[in-house]
Amino acid sequence: MPPRALEVAKVEGRPETYEDQNVHAVYDEIAAHFSSTRYKPWPIIAKFISSLTTGWVGLDSGTGNGKYLPLPLDRPGGIWTIGLDRSRNLLEIARTAGSFSASREVVWGNVLDNPWRPGIFDYAISIATIHHLATHERRRLAVKRLIQSISPSHGRALIYVWAIEQDELSKRKVVSDNETPSFTGKDVIVPWVLSKNLQVPSNNSSDKNGEPQVYHRYYHMFAQGELSRLVIEAAEELGLQLEHKRRDEGQNVRGVEIVQDGWERSNYYVELRLWQT
Amino acid sequence: MVRLLTHNLLACHAKDCNTNNFPLQFKDVQLEIREADFNPEFLKGFMPKIDWKALVDTARQLGDTSLPLEQPEMVDDEFLKNLHHILLEIHVEEGSMTCPNCGHVYPISNGIPNMLLAEHEIG
Numbered sequence A: 001m002p003p004r005a006l007e008v009a010k011v012e013g014r015p016e017t018y019e020d021q022n023v024h025a026v027y028d029e030i031a032a033h034f035s036s037t038r039y040k041p042w043p044i045i046a047k048f049i050s051s052l053t054t055g056w057v058g059l060d061s062g063t064g065n066g067k068y069l070p071l072p073l074d075r076p077g078g079i080w081t082i083g084l085d086r087s088r089n090l091l092e093i094a095r096t097a098g099s100f101s102a103s104r105e106v107v108w109g110n111v112l113d114n115p116w117r118p119g120i121f122d123y124a125i126s127i128a129t130i131h132h133l134a135t136h137e138r139r140r141l142a143v144k145r146l147i148q149s150i151s152p153s154h155g156r157a158l159i160y161v162w163a164i165e166q167d168e169l170s171k172r173k174v175v176s177d178n179e180t181p182s183f184t185g186k187d188v189i190v191p192w193v194l195s196k197n198l199q200v201p202s203n204n205s206s207d208k209n210g211e212p213q214v215y216h217r218y219y220h221m222f223a224q225g226e227l228s229r230l231v232i233e234a235a236e237e238l239g240l241q242l243e244h245k246r247r248d249e250g251q252n253v254r255g256v257e258i259v260q261d262g263w264e265r266s267n268y269y270v271e272l273r274l275w276q277t
Numbered sequence B: 001m002v003r004l005l006t007h008n009l010l011a012c013h014a015k016d017c018n019t020n021n022f023p024l025q026f027k028d029v030q031l032e033i034r035e036a037d038f039n040p041e042f043l044k045g046f047m048p049k050i051d052w053k054a055l056v057d058t059a060r061q062l063g064d065t066s067l068p069l070e071q072p073e074m075v076d077d078e079f080l081k082n083l084h085h086i087l088l089e090i091h092v093e094e095g096s097m098t099c100p101n102c103g104h105v106y107p108i109s110n111g112i113p114n115m116l117l118a119e120h121e122i123g
Ligand SMILES: [Zn+2]
Pocket: B012, B013, B014, B017, B021, B099, B100, B101, B102, B103, B104
């Protein structure tokens, strides 16, 4: 089947309300089915988590079904990742992520808030989350909140978002071949076809015809370079230097270093590290 | 889950609530004790980040008095086992957490704390 072109999203009204209707409500409905399809950790994220120091605690901001909470599997209990999500139904799944006998730490909250002691985490991850925020300002605020949640002296963070540039295996096509490339990304609607055996019987007319229920999720697909620009803007707003730590820096200088910045299988990612003199 | 590990990291984030907004005070709690794997290396690495007074006070409120008032410099196995139990084996399943500064109440249900704020409460 050739990739299907995605419908363009028009963000109208207040972005909070738009996200409530086109992101949060949808995930609460599709939680069980969505979770059953999301079990494999992406390699770059698994590698990042494996590299973290024993004794560290971290935040998974937008944890979804919590698939990263049990990692690293070869050092169980060596680090603790606390999962935060806006979808209560996904958190019910995340609280036993990895094994029904396990218990994970999860918190119901918003990625634009900071319900933590400032800078208390050693690391933070934001995986496939920021692309659900409906304006550039809100996406930048989410990056700021992530930076504020980690230690100014050694905090590490990894951010992953969907890319306009999808790989050839993807079922999705974000831009048509004759469209000029965008630098500011593209707002689209990505359908979710609910598995029939997970469908709740209802009076919905689409059920009677035997048609599967389709839900529509809002995504902001990132353009090349857009995620690293977002990180740079957030860092500047927080008054952070944007380079490597140098020996000749004065006292109490704070900065952020972008450790890696790349594209992997339809996603852009940025890894960053904070430093302080 | 709200274990004391997580509780020691949480703070009130209501609008204009920036001082004395930690630790949140447990109220009407239902506890469950569940065994967790003992990992002394994790505990030693995590110790410098613990707000010790908050942890000791909270553990005492929940009925556990095994921790010393000052964080010890030398740690032995008995101490680490007590710390492990307090941080990772006591689960607050139901109840609420109240901010000591502004009085905002964060409910806990089915082990999940609700840290969402209403729109007018967001800073
Ligand atoms: Zn407060």
